[in-house]
Amino acid sequence: MRKRQPKTYTRLTRPLVRDSRDEPLRQASWEEALDRAARGLARHRDAFGVFSCARATNETNYVAQKFARVVMGTNNVDSCNRTCHAPSVAGLSAVFGSGGGTSSYEEIEHTDVIVMWGSNARFAHPIFFQHVLKGIRGGARMYAVDPRRTSTAQWAESWLGLNVGTDIPMAHAIGREIIRAGLADEAFVERATTGFEEYRELVEPWTLSLAEKVTGVPARAIQELAHAYARAERAQLSWTLGITEHHNGTDNVRALINLALLTGHIGRYGSGLQPLRGQNNVQGGGDMGAIPNRLPGFQDLLDADVRLKFESAWDTVIRPHYGLNLTEMFEAMEDGGLRAVYCIGENPAQSEADSEQAVRRLRALDFLVVQDIFLTRTAELAHVVLPATAGWAETEGTTTNSERRVQRVRRALTPPGEAREDIDIICELAARLGHDWKYADAEAVWNELRSVSPDHYGMTYARLEEHQGIQWPCPGTDRLEPAYLHGRLWEPDPQRRGMPAPFGLVRHDPPVDLTDEEYPIRLTTGRRLDSYNTGVQSGGFASPLRRGEYVELCPEDAERYGVVVGEAVRVSSRRGSVVAPVWIDTALRPGLAFMTMHFPDEVDTNQLTIEANCPIAGTAEFKASAIRIEKLPAVTYVR
Structure with a gap:
């Protein structure tokens, strides 16, 4: 080909x-x-x-x-x-009353712990990532939670490579460990939140050992992240489509917000929640x-x-x-x-x-x-x-x-x-x-x-x-408001004034499109640095970076299927199939493949993805499709 x-x-x-x-x-x-x-x-x-x-x-x-x-x-x-961040808006609005990120970019330069969850910001949000790098150079520790060891994760102190669709178990295990270790900000929880006891009961079954079994992340790594985030004086938690593009995307967002409520990492300079928008x-x-x-x-x-x-x-x-x-x-x-x-x-x-x-x-x-x-x-x-x-x-x-x-x-x-x-x-x-x-x-x-x-x-x-x-908000023409939102949660008696932040009682719900013997590979999708969305504005121009669509496999899966870089394979889901060349990427683990939607005229990846939507936000589960890889009869290479 x-x-x-x-x-x-x-x-x-x-x-x-x-x-x-x-x-x-x-x-x-x-x-x-x-x-x-x-x-x-x-x-x-x-x-x-x-x-x-x-x-x-x-x-x-x-x-x-x-x-x-x-x-x-x-x-x-x-x-x-x-298509992308409606779950972020829905989740943040349900807790805080507004759907915007709570912090400024500058604040991540002056924080102590950075958690990048489901976000390859170095590729998808390179301007924001420059602020992240400044924070790291200033002494901040970064933890990357992502199924792939992305370009962003390579800068992290620790990479927690969880199984696709297990973000809620991971968050619940972190929450349980923070409570068990006595690291919750009890005064903040008592003053500014509601539903804590119900949340404590919800996360109690999610021990570190159970979370390791479900997420694939070692218990010690989960514990280390829990303690680092809770003990930090200031901490920023950022996410993108790895959290939102699921059939339960809003629940995923609520699970992350719970961690900020539990530790008081909200409503103060340097601590907050930041959903990163892709356009x-x-x-x-x-x-x-x-x-x-x-x-x-x-x-x-x-x-x-x-x-x-x-x-x-x-x-x-x-x-x-x-x-x-x-x-x-x-x-x-x-x-x-x-x-x-x-x-x-x-x-x-x-x-x-x-x-x-x-x-x-x-x-x-x-x-x-x-x-x-x-x-x-x-x-x-x-x-x-x-x-x-x-x-x-x-x-x-x-x-x-x-x-x-x-x-x-x-x-x-x-x-x-x-x-x-x-x-x-x-x-x-x-x-x-x-x-x-x-x-x-x-x-x-x-x-x-x-x-x-x-x-x-x-x-x-x-x-x-x-x-x-x-x-925003900027209600007056003679002043500017603080760069961060929800400082009201640190004022006296926010509950008495009807402004508490509720914990989200969300439960684990695995991906809709289950893998099995016929479709044994989990496909997740995302962005690359050199391309933009459906390729309309970036597809027809020369780029010094690698361009065109590939199905990315780990070395073990490439060896199992007997394919090499550039060889064309058929990629099929329960909805359709495409032919794509292979790229081998050590950032992936066995059983996980990666593709983008940047080149639909060349390889229409979204023929494979499933229209299983978050019932609250309406966002589809782009991140978790079940596929199979078939070696084509004649060996065909793409150069």
Whole structure:
């Protein structure tokens, strides 16, 4: 098999329309494309959803969710936050009332213990990892909890290589050991939390020996981490998709939060919980209300006073119930409950689990409008394609990173051809559907957001420029709040004031897709340093790093299957199969394989992954599929 060249995606410069489902897309004027899009969406107000964009600006996401709620009268709006960090938002919100990371990046430079759990930050979050390295050089000890001995784990004092899907047993065993050794912060637990006795009872069975049997991690290593984390004056616990992309992702997050509550490593400088977002504005998309259950400023849609405020500001009526999230919208496509979608900057045809099923559902829609910078696989399925500007160098606005820092984005390049800014396109559609929104520029959108979101009120563009970014909450224009959240937990009597943090009573639930004799290998997925998401923006460009998709195996498994580096094999799950070349990686243990979703046009990894979703957050179990490896009849190499 000759190695296929990565696909180079076409930059969109003119609108495209499709005259019928069986005909190809053709170029059209903006007037024709917008008129068609408006007419098509108007026919489906009762069965409509918006996919907003985690790479677009805050202002774009704000206007996108406003379009859904005001123009189309629905709360069916979501983004790829659902695919990755929705469990983090759900877990943090359930305990603390807000879904943002609790610390600033700077704090990890001044902490004593760093726990990186399910996170290869050196590859997936290289800017954040530079702060981690500064912390290590300053004397912090890092512990890496991950099924693979990743590039990040190589910097750790100790690597705890647990079996995929055993994070809750590991966390419970750490919690039990902290309690047993008398290392819990009893004063903090008594003052600031609820449910401790129930938690103590829950973790009691998880002895170090039982945890070793279930997780595969030596009992002594678990004990060492428990003592180091509990004894530290300051400790940071960070996680990414290794925790969230499971059918019980929210429970995984709650299990980690429990450890912070048990030790008091929350609400103080240098101690906190940090879910690391993989795209530039995953945090901001949710903050702007591009999710089905929260209005901008992360304000609960079911709160009548909140709805009244927005109804007054927007001169509309907001439906008093949660909308469908991304996963639920795909399920509704199956039974006809959702017949039209406005997709802004997302590529779910290649990013969703069980991608063949996702494509089939998108293709069956009555009407699909895609607004993007490239002709993605999703755009190829659309009835109308609208060319947008890139969310960074061609657009004005703001974005919000993992530490809740809002920063300015400035236009530096002239957009190609007839491409228009996202906000302008959305407003043009709104006007055709009876809503004349006259925003002079992105700052006017931001000022409207500030007027309805207390957490953002104090963030004028001028102040964002002055301070080179500001973290929320920022309710006043004359001061800045502390860099960390939830300091209230250290104030007197938070329980009396109705603000305690509850322990999560979560139980171990193994992966849905069980390995057996037919599918004996556990496949886990993730990111690589040299590529980005579905490869649309990074797949067609030269890279000095190794590129292209491989199935990575440990040396023992490669020897067992009789394969060598570059040899093509068939990788099959209960949902589909792909042919991929082999890469041998000593970071893996026997029985574990690794792939990415970066090159779906070359090897569509998401044909293998399972659509088993977290019932709370709707995130799929990308991290735990059962596969088999088959050596192809003829030895084929990829160079």
